[in-house]
Amino acid sequence: xxxxxxxxxxxxxxxxxxxxxxxxxxxxxxxxxxxxxxxxxxxxxxxxxxxxxxxxxxxxxxxxxxxxxxxxxxxxxxxxxxxxxxxxxxxxxxxxxxxxxxxxxxxxxxxxxxxxxxxxxxxxxxxxxxxxxxxxxxxxxxxxxxxxxxxxxxxxxxxxxxxxxxxxxxxx
Amino acid sequence: xxxxxxxxxxxxxxxxxxxxxxxxxxxxxxxxxxxxxxxxxxxxxxxxxxxxxxxxxxxxxxxxxxxxxxxxxxxxxxxxxxxxxxxxxxxxxxxxxxxxxxxxxxxxxxxxxxxxxxxxxxxxxxxxxxxxxxxxxxxxxxxxxxxxxxxxxxxxxxxxxxxxxxxxxxxxxxxxxxxxxxxxxxxxxxxxxxxxxxxxxxxxxxxxxxxxxxxxxxxxxxxxxxxxxxxxxxxxxxxxxxxxxxxxxxxxxxxxxxxxxxxxxxxxxxxxxxxxxxxxxxxxxxxxxxxxxxxxxxxxxxxxxxxxxxxxxxxxxxxxxxxxxxxxxxxxxxxxxxxxxxxxxxxxxxxxxxxxxxxxxxxxxxxxxxxxxxxxxxxxxxxxxxxxxxxxxxxxxxxxxxxxxxxxxxxxxxxxxxxxxxxxxxxxxxxxxxxxxxxxxxxxxxxxxxxxxxxxxxxxxxxxxxxxxxxxxxxxx
Numbered sequence: 001x002x003x004x005x006x007x008x009x010x011x012x013x014x015x016x017x018x019x020x021x022x023x024x025x026x027x028x029x030x031x032x033x034x035x036x037x038x039x040x041x042x043x044x045x046x047x048x049x050x051x052x053x054x055x056x057x058x059x060x061x062x063x064x065x066x067x068x069x070x071x072x073x074x075x076x077x078x079x080x081x082x083x084x085x086x087x088x089x090x091x092x093x094x095x096x097x098x099x100x101x102x103x104x105x106x107x108x109x110x111x112x113x114x115x116x117x118x119x120x121x122x123x124x125x126x127x128x129x130x131x132x133x134x135x136x137x138x139x140x141x142x143x144x145x146x147x148x149x150x151x152x153x154x155x156x157x158x159x160x161x162x163x164x165x166x167x168x169x170x171x172x
Numbered sequence: 173x174x175x176x177x178x179x180x181x182x183x184x185x186x187x188x189x190x191x192x193x194x195x196x197x198x199x200x201x202x203x204x205x206x207x208x209x210x211x212x213x214x215x216x217x218x219x220x221x222x223x224x225x226x227x228x229x230x231x232x233x234x235x236x237x238x239x240x241x242x243x244x245x246x247x248x249x250x251x252x253x254x255x256x257x258x259x260x261x262x263x264x265x266x267x268x269x270x271x272x273x274x275x276x277x278x279x280x281x282x283x284x285x286x287x288x289x290x291x292x293x294x295x296x297x298x299x300x301x302x303x304x305x306x307x308x309x310x311x312x313x314x315x316x317x318x319x320x321x322x323x324x325x326x327x328x329x330x331x332x333x334x335x336x337x338x339x340x341x342x343x344x345x346x347x348x349x350x351x352x353x354x355x356x357x358x359x360x361x362x363x364x365x366x367x368x369x370x371x372x373x374x375x376x377x378x379x380x381x382x383x384x385x386x387x388x389x390x391x392x393x394x395x396x397x398x399x400x401x402x403x404x405x406x407x408x409x410x411x412x413x414x415x416x417x418x419x420x421x422x423x424x425x426x427x428x429x430x431x432x433x434x435x436x437x438x439x440x441x442x443x444x445x446x447x448x449x450x451x452x453x454x455x456x457x458x459x460x461x462x463x464x465x466x467x468x469x470x471x472x473x474x475x476x477x478x479x480x481x482x483x484x485x486x487x488x489x490x491x492x493x494x495x496x497x498x499x500x501x502x503x504x505x506x507x508x509x510x511x512x513x514x515x516x517x518x519x520x521x522x523x524x525x526x527x528x529x530x531x532x533x534x535x536x537x538x539x540x541x542x543x544x545x546x547x548x549x550x551x552x553x554x555x556x557x558x559x560x561x562x563x564x565x566x567x568x569x570x571x572x573x574x575x576x577x578x579x580x581x582x583x584x585x586x587x588x589x590x591x592x593x594x595x596x597x598x599x600x601x602x603x604x605x606x607x608x609x610x611x612x613x614x615x616x617x618x619x620x621x622x623x624x625x626x627x628x629x630x631x632x633x634x635x636x637x638x639x640x641x642x643x644x645x646x647x648x649x
Contacts, residue, residue: 029582029583052470053470053471053473054473055473055475055585055592055594055611056583056594056596056609056611058596058609058611060598060606060607060609061607064600065598065600065606066579066600066601068579068581068598068600069579069580082581082583082596082609084583084594084596084611088470088484088486088491091491091492093492093583093585095583114471114473115471115472115619116471116472116473116474116616116619117473118619119615119616119618119619120473120616123615127307140300141299141300142299142300142303142648142649143300143303144300151305151308152307152308152607156308158308158312
């Protein structure tokens with residue numbers, strides 16, 4: 001597992017006056033890169049370490065990405081599940097990024113640790129197609145049940161309606 | 173009790189020929205039969221498999237989710253699936269659909285409820301009726317066009333959506349924002365918070381059958397919207413806060429307009445107090461209804477007024493300040509019991525706090541640029557285009573190609589009227605977001621519904637749903 005702190009977007013010292021320019025105060029970006037096997041354990045440890053709530057969980061498809069910055073030792077895979085944990089007591093955020101291979105897009109569910117990920121995991125399954133093992137209700141949430149494909153995958157085409165004066169119709 | 177999908181309970185009658193696939197176990201389920209015309213009617217009106225199934229064919233896992241994991245205690249006490257009463261027959265309970273067209277569900281939200289008489293046992297929110305694929309659309313639009321897209325998500329607080337996207341883009345760009353743009357943004361989002369909460373007061377009043385409250389709420393909101401129209405050109409979906417600043421400066425005389433809003437809304441809040449807060453009927457209908465504990469709220473990732481109603485003083489404006497919230501004074505309103513009345517009081521008093529912030533903004537508004545003077549990010553002023561070829565090129569480039577954002581990813585969260593509004597943005601170095609994910613507070617907060625409605629009355633379900641303040645545009649995105 002690899003830990004980094006992204007210094008690019010960290011917050012600067014707040015300016016005292018009301019009229020000076022200020023850099024964007026993105027919350028300090030603490031990143032963790034566990035493997036799939038470590039995923040549950042890492043998140044479980046974070047939960048015991050005071051991260052009371054899971055703010056966000058989403059998945060991304062890196063199929064057409066030209067290459068992202070990953071720390072040494074992390075093997076890039078097509079899918080990435082990003083979990084944003086929030087600690088109210090420490091006023092701290094941590095982002096867990098897990099690589100999920102395309103041929104086996106399965107991750108264990110966080111439901112038993114954070115029941116609040118129920119809808120978020122369903123959304124990630126619905127739109128990106130990452131299956132969360134052990135989730136009590138792994139069904140589509142936003143799209144109709146009989147929908148084919150996962151729209152937020154990069155190989156899922158964007159539909160287009162032919163418009164007058166716009167030339168040839170789109171790919172579909 | 174290994175298999176709860178057997179159809180022994182309440183299904184002794186020879187069955188009809190409608191066989192529905194069971195989504196839980198894959199086994200088929202046979203509908204209990206009806207006779208004659210009744211049966212014909214059943215088939216005619218059936219819309220196929222529904223998502224909440226009778227107890228006797230709901231898998232233990234599903235029930236555990238209801239009674240166990242969702243209600244899970246922080247100490248890790250997991251309710252044993254065997255303890256849950258699955259033996260209740262269909263005669264005692266019924267499954268009923270509220271929505272998606274029900275007027276009190278605040279949009280196209282569908283609730284499937286299991287009722288025992290008038291008591292709600294289980295609830296399952298079913299969403300997706302307003303899904304328009306905005307996250308996919310965002311990948312096709314440049315960062316300049318992006319705010320046009322996101323502003324339509326939470327249509328009651330459009331400026332917050334624009335703000336969170338802009339902050340995320342600016343965090344990736346690493347650009348220094350001029351002070352005035354921050355303060356203008358703060359003014360607008362606080363006004364937006366007022367208008368959003370007023371809208372909630374109105375609809376919540378309506379759900380409590382107080383039609384006068386509804387008229388009053390809309391009346392006051394109208395003032396804010398009129399100011400938005402004057403400033404941004406539109407009453408909703410402003411596309412005013414953009415990456416790099418705002419689209420324009422505030423109109424002349426904005427201080428007077430905003431002061432009038434503050435001076436009018438503040439005394440009217442006292443009228444609401446008189447109309448609702450002190451009224452016994454309203455209190456009886458909201459006190460002790462839809463209770464939440466802090467542990468439950470945190471476990472379910474609830475944020476905003478729902479979390480604060482349980483006594484957790486978590487407001488991102490205070491705890492993780494963005495813009496210039498660390499330079500203004502305001503109080504974070506918290507409740508005690510986590511019931512509907514607490515959530516009502518929190519929103520009512522948050523309007524007061526927002527007005528307090530707005531008055532400080534009027535005093536502190538600095539002079540300067542309303543957007544960052546970087547020709548690669550924001551277009552040059554209109555006047556420059558006539559005299560400078562370079563300005564024309566920059567203008568053209570910004571609006572056709574957009575600007576490139578360095579490769580990277582960032583998560584930015586702000587406090588919207590409904591809770592933590594987050595934007596997770598991945599850039600591949602091009603002019604369009606590689607992936608944009610919006611963490612909608614309503615989407616997550618809806619998960620609290622089954623818990624808050626459990627054991628309550630059907631009549632209270634309407635007001636509990638209202639107290640979550642879901643905006644379906646944001647839930648479904």
